[in-house]
Amino acid sequence: MLNFVPMSGNNVSHETGLPIKPVVGIRRLKEPMIAPLKTRIFTVANQKGGVGKTTTAVNLAAALSMGGLKVLVIDLDPQGNASTAFGIDRIINEGVYEVLINDLPMANVVQKVANFPHLEIIAANSDLAGAEIQLVPTVAREFRLQSALQTFLLAKQNAGQRFDYVFIDCPPSLGLLTINALTAADEVLVPIQCEYYSLEGLSLLIETLTEVQKRLNPKIILSTIVLTMFDSRTRLANDVAENVKKHFPQQLINIPIPRAVRVSEAPSYGQTVMTYDASSPGAIAYMSVAREIANRGGMPINLRNETA
Numbered sequence: 001m002l003n004f005v006p007m008s009g010n011n012v013s014h015e016t017g018l019p020i021k022p023v024v025g026i027r028r029l030k031e032p033m034i035a036p037l038k039t040r041i042f043t044v045a046n047q048k049g050g051v052g053k054t055t056t057a058v059n060l061a062a063a064l065s066m067g068g069l070k071v072l073v074i075d076l077d078p079q080g081n082a083s084t085a086f087g088i089d090r091i092i093n094e095g096v097y098e099v100l101i102n103d104l105p106m107a108n109v110v111q112k113v114a115n116f117p118h119l120e121i122i123a124a125n126s127d128l129a130g131a132e133i134q135l136v137p138t139v140a141r142e143f144r145l146q147s148a149l150q151t152f153l154l155a156k157q158n159a160g161q162r163f164d165y166v167f168i169d170c171p172p173s174l175g176l177l178t179i180n181a182l183t184a185a186d187e188v189l190v191p192i193q194c195e196y197y198s199l200e201g202l203s204l205l206i207e208t209l210t211e212v213q214k215r216l217n218p219k220i221i222l223s224t225i226v227l228t229m230f231d232s233r234t235r236l237a238n239d240v241a242e243n244v245k246k247h248f249p250q251q252l253i254n255i256p257i258p259r260a261v262r263v264s265e266a267p268s269y270g271q272t273v274m275t276y277d278a279s280s281p282g283a284i285a286y287m288s289v290a291r292e293i294a295n296r297g298g299m300p301i302n303l304r305n306e307t308a
């Protein structure tokens with residue numbers, strides 16, 4: 001397996017060589033977001049590559065955290081893009097691989113995301129690429145993430161530090177890592193880029209989800225669809241959006257995320273767009289989507305046992 005050797009100091013991204021800009025203060029929203037009655041565990045999945053899974057997972061997590069909620073991100077993609085987006089070096093840290101393969105408790109590998117008071121991450125590392133194959137002969141191979149996550153969440157809850165949201169970022173495949181994520185979650189969030197083959201990909205994902213529902217996790221539902229990299233000027237994007245709305249009126253969040261340069265720039269600086277440029281159109285859209293997700297499944301924040 002390839003091991004990347006860091007070539008530069010701590011304040012330079014190993015991915016891009018660009019300097020990691022320090023985050024200057026995280027805005028706490030004046031109007032906090034509504035906390036859910038119980039922890040909502042989302043798997044962000046779409047086997048199609050490059051549709052905005054990671055971007056959506058990290059920005060929603062950041063936005064909900066800025067809304068005062070306690071959020072955990074699990075980077076289940078060997079590419080480690082979610083870890084990088086939070087400025088975390090996925091190469092040297094122990095992470096989700098050790099949890100899945102070596103039974104290391106999540107509590108041992110969870111890290112705080114710098115500057116966010118309520119945001120934590122279980123990072124990916126390059127070993128994770130081998131996990132897909134290493135998992136095959138293991139006992140209860142589809143349940144390894146679920147059991148580690150439940151143990152971790154319960155311990156946190158008992159310590160008065162309940163997480164409100166968990167986002168699991170999946171690789172672009174429907175292999176054992178994604179199956180582990182679907183088995184561990186209550187809800188699936190599917191980012192859809194409005195292109196010609198988008199809906200075909202969605203039917204395959206739904207078939208997999210139905211199988212997981214039948215055999216591994218009866219409570220999993222496709223609860224949320226987010227349109228990503230949306231270009232309202234193209235007819236195709238509008239047509240696909242209409243189609244999604246027609247077939248998934250309950251699931252679709254009717255706030256498309258625009259294609260926006262600041263969104264794509266942010267990860268090079270080890271940041272989400274929520275901190276990189278909070279007033280840019282992409283950040284505003286992700287913030288609105290986060291609020292809509294919170295509104296759909298929550299209760300007033302002051303009713304929550306706020307001891308964290």
Ligand SMILES: Nc1ncnc2c1ncn2[C@@H]1O[C@H](COP(=O)(O)OP(=O)(O)OP(=O)(O)O)[C@@H](O)[C@H]1O
Binds near residue numbers: 260263
């Ligand atoms: N709204 C947006 N505007 C502009 N660029 C975007 C936007 N959303 C995502 N991108 C860019 O598109 C690329 C793919 O996004 P992302 O990595 O989130 O997709 P993904 O589905 O997680 O990919 P993979 O399947 O490889 O994990 C990235 O370079 C990202 O910065």
Ligand SMILES: [Mg+2]
Binds near residue numbers: 054081170171
């Ligand atoms: Mg990704």
